[in-house]
Amino acid sequence: MSEKQLFRIYKKPELQSSSLVVGWSEDAGKLGPKVIDYLNKKLGGKEFAEIEPADFFSLGGVSVESDVAQFPESKFYWCQQKNLVVLQSYSPRSDWHRFLGAVLDVAELYCHVKELYTIGGMVSLSAHTAPRELLAVANSPGMKKVLSQYEIARDFDYETPPGQRPTLSSFLLWVAKRRNIAGASLWVPVPFYLVSTEDPQAWRITVEFLDKRFGLGIDFRDLDEEVARQNEKIAQVRIRFPEIDDYIRKLETNLGVTQEENEKLVKEIEEFLRKRD
Amino acid sequence: MGIRLYKKPELENPVLIAGWPGIGNIGIIAVDTLRGMVRAEEFGEIESWDFFYPKKVSIRNGELKDLEFPSNKFYFVKTEKKDLIFFIGEEQPTEGGKVYAEGTKAYQMANLVLDLALKFGCRRVYTSGAAVAPIHHTARPKVWAVPNSEDLIDEIKSYENTVLMSDIEGRGGQGAITGLNGLLLGVAKKRGLEAICVMGEIPVYLQGFPLAYPKASKSVLEVLTVTLGIKIDMQGITALVERSESEIERLYERFPPEIREELDKLIYVTYTELTESRPITDEDKKRILEDIDKFFKKDSKED
Numbered sequence: 001m002s003e004k005q006l007f008r009i010y011k012k013p014e015l016q017s018s019s020l021v022v023g024w025s026e027d028a029g030k031l032g033p034k035v036i037d038y039l040n041k042k043l044g045g046k047e048f049a050e051i052e053p054a055d056f057f058s059l060g061g062v063s064v065e066s067d068v069a070q071f072p073e074s075k076f077y078w079c080q081q082k083n084l085v086v087l088q089s090y091s092p093r094s095d096w097h098r099f100l101g102a103v104l105d106v107a108e109l110y111c112h113v114k115e116l117y118t119i120g121g122m123v124s125l126s127a128h129t130a131p132r133e134l135l136a137v138a139n140s141p142g143m144k145k146v147l148s149q150y151e152i153a154r155d156f157d158y159e160t161p162p163g164q165r166p167t168l169s170s171f172l173l174w175v176a177k178r179r180n181i182a183g184a185s186l187w188v189p190v191p192f193y194l195v196s197t198e199d200p201q202a203w204r205i206t207v208e209f210l211d212k213r214f215g216l217g218i219d220f221r222d223l224d225e226e227v228a229r230q231n232e233k234i235a236q237v238r239i240r241f242p243e244i245d246d247y248i249r250k251l252e253t254n255l256g257v258t259q260e261e262n263e264k265l266v267k268e269i270e271e272f273l274r275k276r277d
Numbered sequence: 278m279g280i281r282l283y284k285k286p287e288l289e290n291p292v293l294i295a296g297w298p299g300i301g302n303i304g305i306i307a308v309d310t311l312r313g314m315v316r317a318e319e320f321g322e323i324e325s326w327d328f329f330y331p332k333k334v335s336i337r338n339g340e341l342k343d344l345e346f347p348s349n350k351f352y353f354v355k356t357e358k359k360d361l362i363f364f365i366g367e368e369q370p371t372e373g374g375k376v377y378a379e380g381t382k383a384y385q386m387a388n389l390v391l392d393l394a395l396k397f398g399c400r401r402v403y404t405s406g407a408a409v410a411p412i413h414h415t416a417r418p419k420v421w422a423v424p425n426s427e428d429l430i431d432e433i434k435s436y437e438n439t440v441l442m443s444d445i446e447g448r449g450g451q452g453a454i455t456g457l458n459g460l461l462l463g464v465a466k467k468r469g470l471e472a473i474c475v476m477g478e479i480p481v482y483l484q485g486f487p488l489a490y491p492k493a494s495k496s497v498l499e500v501l502t503v504t505l506g507i508k509i510d511m512q513g514i515t516a517l518v519e520r521s522e523s524e525i526e527r528l529y530e531r532f533p534p535e536i537r538e539e540l541d542k543l544i545y546v547t548y549t550e551l552t553e554s555r556p557i558t559d560e561d562k563k564r565i566l567e568d569i570d571k572f573f574k575k576d577s578k579e580d
Binding site for chain 1: 326327330332333334335336337338339340341344371372
């Protein structure tokens with residue numbers, strides 16, 4: 001497949017000096033897909049391009065998740081009024097550098113993107129009731145300066161521990177840096193017992209930042225309701241299962257839980273939250 | 278996608294010796310030990326980002342400073358008899374979750390390695406890896422050698438402690454070399470270069486363990502140094518072999534006595550020249566490997 005066929009453009013968006021927000025489909029607390037869907041819904045995002053999957057994904061069938069067949073999609077949407085582009089994509093399984101190059105080709109050539117933000121959840125050992133803090137990694141001093149205007153944790157050091165690999169967001173930031181595109185990866189801690197389900201509080205804090213950064217004028221009432229609904233459900237689990245309440249209380253007081261308690265907590269919360277209303 | 282050269286050394290008909298990680302890390306230990314002993318100097322690398330997922334990110338004060346990829350480096354040295362180029366790859370480029378190099382990326386990598394070799398006038402390539410064999414770990418590993426041209430067979434026959442595929446019982450000269458060790462041989466043939474893959478034997482029952490097997494690397498080194506006309510001090514690799522043997526002995530002690538008894542029969546096997554009594558059959562080997570597999574699965578549950 002030639003470079004020209006890596007992506008397909010349905011419509012050329014009319015954007016200048018726009019910003020790109022990237023969310024990965026497989027994310028802790030469904031942060032990536034939920035935030036991207038939310039932005040598209042609120043801002044009237046229109047699909048205009050996609051990256052062809054054949055070079056980057058194993059297409060020997062489909063995986064099934066939550067009873068539904070999945071297919072690896074990488075779709076771009078544009079929100080003209082806010083000069084914003086959003087990408088929701090599965091993480092490629094191979095040829096990552098070429099894939100990320102294709103993402104930036106679409107962003108630069110067709111949308112004139114000048115800065116990008118990736119969003120992602122990171123597993124946290126804290127309780128869902130603990131205050132959340134948005135963390136950010138910049139790919140340039142200029143972007144760090146931009147971030148300094150917001151309430152974000154941004155002065156930390158980190159190195160990939162042995163046996164682990166960097167995130168795809170870090171890879172994208174690095175590729176963007178080499179192309180002189182300012183970028184930042186945004187990270188929200190997601191309590192470990194919400195990683196496989198949903199974490200509306202993580203969605204809210206991410207959208208809140210994007211709202212401030214791009215002046216989106218978002219009415220947060222619906223997200224606040226989702227957060228309240230989730231908290232209420234977990235409160236019910238705590239009432240019904242004193243053991244679970246005890247574990248969460250331990251996390252709230254920074255006592256930590258054993259491996260066995262950890263597993264029980266994950267199992268009970270996931271089961272309860274997955275029950276459809 | 279390309280090669281970055283830090284300098285352009287003047288080399289005369291250099292020989293390329295390439296190594297990658299694989300079973301028992303036999304090839305890469307041999308090649309890297311040789312590179313270290315002859316003090317070869319780094320002079321270039323293949324830009325890795327097109328082939329690999331990064332291995333490490335460094336963030337300082339909230340800013341992404343560096344993204345590190347598996348290295349793929351070239352080294353050179355001018356010895357009394359020959360000029361040498363080494364290529365050492367930290368990983369093999371894989372596609373779709375495969376263990377060994379395969380597909381377009383692997384082919385591109387093999388061509389890039391040979392692009393550099395040809396640029397410096399190289400006509401001979403060596404790759405090195407593992408040969409899984411029905412041997413006991415107390416035996417001295419032989420070296421299996423596979424050339425990419427019939428013209429090299431006589432030369433290989435002159436190597437000490439080395440066998441050709443046709444010397445191996447039941448193979449009839451057939452076989453397969455997985456990953457870049459094999460692919461480089463093929464691509465070299467396509468591009469008109471002589472190439473030989475030298476593979477050190479690893480006991481069949483150790484192939485699945487995440488253990489280095491420097492004893493086989495030493496055998497490979499012995500062949501390579503003679504072929505290249507280089508003398509090196511073997512003390513370092515010998516010490517490594519001794520440490521590894523103690524580790525393997527400890528592992529072996531954990532095998533159930535009945536399995537050890539069966540495996541000990543391998544001490545008497547000369548599969549390239551079978552003894553009359555044939556103390557261990559292919560069926561035996563299969564059963565032993567299944568027993569070991571079952572034993573360690575059970576053992577890991579008990580830990």
